[in-house]
Amino acid sequence: MSPHKPHRRSHRVWAATAACLALGVLAACSAPGDTGGGASDTGPIKIANVNAQSGQLSSLGQWETKGVKLAIEEVNKAGGINGRTIQLDVLDDQGDPTVGTNLARKIASEGYVAMLGTAESAVTLAMAPILKDAKIPNITSGQSPKLAALKSPFLFLNAPTSVTYDETLAKYLVDTKGYKKIAMISNNGTYGTGEHDAFKASLQTRNVTPLADEVVTPDQKDFSANLTAIRQQDPEVLFIGAEEVESGLIVKQARELGVKAVIAGGAPLGTPVYVTTAGADNAEGSVVSSPYLGNDVNDATKAFAAAYKAAYNEEAELHGAKAYDGAKILLEALKKTGGAGGQALADAIRGVGRNGLLGQFAYDDSGVGVHATQIGLIKAGGLVAEPTS
């Protein structure tokens, strides 16, 4: 080996590196950016359904997805929109906001016209700014008041916020029934916190202070300590701000401890999962504030429930109905825009006055479409409407 060779080689390496560097400087003259990614005008119309398909919130996510699919299939069977079929892609956010933001970019850059979901407010909150920047309308199943507070022109809720649920509930309990001794138990998850804050605020406007205000965690299973504290106050009403299964467990254990109070809460208490977890006897008489009081309320809900049963061989419930409503609104708006997305689609969604399963939709600036819930009672294991007095 000659002594010159290594020197020559290193020289060549440096020359190559310098060339690369020069190339880099040249290229850096124009900042990189996203060029493509817009929705195309031909081929199927792409809609993303983002929900937790795995993890703790997966059952919720799967209910939502079933409702959405049902609506999309109906439209595709009827020939799609302007002859274009709707392509529904289900994306899994794992209930993680970071994954949610990744998916928001994916939706923005892969030609989706709109997004349906998620059922988890925290994930929707994380995604909202990105979707707003990309002008992609999102109809979410979240009900956190913070979603409405964003006032994003591209974010729509397919159900009332917790404020509406709990205002209706407080009005019924305090104003109509005259209860004053009210205890609260809620979890510190997004849903539970929203319920807790909204219900407490509604009580405060009526000058009622809760006797007890117990906070548990979403995965807690034993509530005896909290419920014993509540029992000592001997409340007339026990408000529960928790998801279906946890609500059921709380009620079951409350009754075992001898808490006689009337149980009250939001939509989760109107579901069969709650009733079976608590036991029909324990759940009897629970007061539920919900926009969807069951599958037999009117012809629309009956038709939806029948279609749902036919497709999935299980009973329809609130979450599926919410998601179905949201999807229907989106499809109606797409019909108006002829499949176009962006600002036009957002405006069209705002203009849809659908008489849906959850009530009459009329979107305001904050993206809330339904502004009322009804009071229902659990009777013999089923939810029945409380006649308005």
Place this chain on the structure above:
Amino acid sequence: MKRLLPLGLGLGIAAWLLPYGLDGYAMHVVDVAVVFALLGIGLGLVMGVAGQVNLAQVAFFGIGAYTCAILTTRAGLGFWVAAALALLAAVLIGLIVSIPALRVQSHYLGIVTLGLALAFLNWVTNAGVAGKSEGISDLPVPPMFGIDLSSDYLFYYVEIIVFAIALAFALFVVRAPLGRRLRAMRDDSLAAAALGAEIPLLRITAFVLSGLYGGVAGVLYAGLIRYVAPETFSIANMFLLLAMVIIGGRQSIVGCVLGAVVLSLIREVLVDFSVYAQLGYGTVVVLMVVFAPTGLAGLPALWLRRFRASQGRAELHSFVPYGEARAPEPGRVALEIREVSKRFKGLLALDRVSMTVTDGEIRGVVGPNGSGKTTLFNIVSGFYACEVGRVLLSGEDVTGFRPYRLSQAGVARTFQNLRLFGDLTVRENILVALDRTRTAWIWRYLVRPLAVVRQSRDLGRQADELLERFGLAEFAAAQPRALPYGIQRRVEIARAMAMGPRLLLLDEPAAGLNGEEVRRLAEIVRALRDSGVTVVIIEHNMGLVMSLCDRVTVLSSGRVIADGPPREVAAVPEVIEAYLGESTYLSLPGDVSQEAGR
């Protein structure tokens, strides 16, 4: 190192040009991957390099992101001011998390740090200031001289610059003496302490570093996503992070980065099959731990070793005596042990043991098994605290000093059952001992990196000299555990001598050596003494003791039963009695007591 420069430069340019080939979504995924890579470096430093099980890395990450979010949205601070404070907070939390590490290690430490991570998660889900479970949204876009950092493309450049600096610093630290000390501590904290490593300070340093990297990742996350919520910092993500580091190779910083990037990308690909993805990560982690414990980064070395195994064997050369000899001052006391007692529960291991070793002496300590010889060494080298009695080093009272202080005072020792740093090379083993700087010196790593490089080079030269002297030059790059026992023994003596000690304690240095090796050992010990080191040697090989030692102290049941020149001691009736039935001790050739023993 020089060879790697073009490679690094090439990668740098590729990273710089990368955004031009990506769509918005892919860009965002890469941005998130870079954040995880930073976390991976932090976890690699604390777990892989320093050997501290840390399941709170995700909490450091969270502290960084949340502090940034709270300070910008609630206190109205500018993004970069908030970012600086967030880094400070993360470092502070790293400091706090390190406190339990001073007391507990391994899986206990894992449980403690996991508890701290859960506590953090619990706090952010419940505290109003942290936005409870809904988190904090609407973080401001970090300002940057008019560059719009809300674009993922431009934010990537901020990230990649921060990342390059962070990676370079981590690689620098790992290769520098500090990193070597951390690795030595990971492999054997006792031996590291005996070589002068301040273990508590090193553990704190490791956690502070991982806190710093967690904080940097948190700040970048806050600037990128502009939304924080508890789910991001969940235990599931901690596991993902752990998987990244284990799959990538926890002992290599580059491996940690590789693992983080690869797993982040795979996670995106598998986003629609996340149930199976979790299962997949678990399986891969188990397979990695079983078949490739050094991870992806360790695979090349694994293959290389297989290839090298077929090559020629290295040879052990003979010891080159030290040239200049310091004449011992006659009568001067090097080590004095006064009335030392040590009790383990019911057993009195040492009972008022006294012993005086003069400067330049070779002192033998013999006695049957369980007579307290090693306990005595452990007291002199600071591993045990003695309840009664004093230890004096050249007249200075060193009773109750921690091992690292004794090491700094000039006490070196070897161990009965070899405590070499298994994952370090022979040369690195020597280098750990050569480095006599205090851990507090590490501020220089931040402020004067060049001084560190210079010191590092000096140490390297000294190490090569020492290896040459001990005839170990050809084994410099070998891992000690791959070497024959006799060579490992010699490496350990070389390592002890690298500290430049005044007093050398050798605990059974001839155990497991053959006759020729014992002869060479005696030569080395004599040469060391001639260079001015006082030697105390525990040995069962009576032939060696009798021929090598100037004086012999005999222990039995924790008491000194004889003390004097070898020939005199061998004739003391108590000694013969103590040795009855233990014929191996009486292998003194031509000694009458040999027959008496049998």
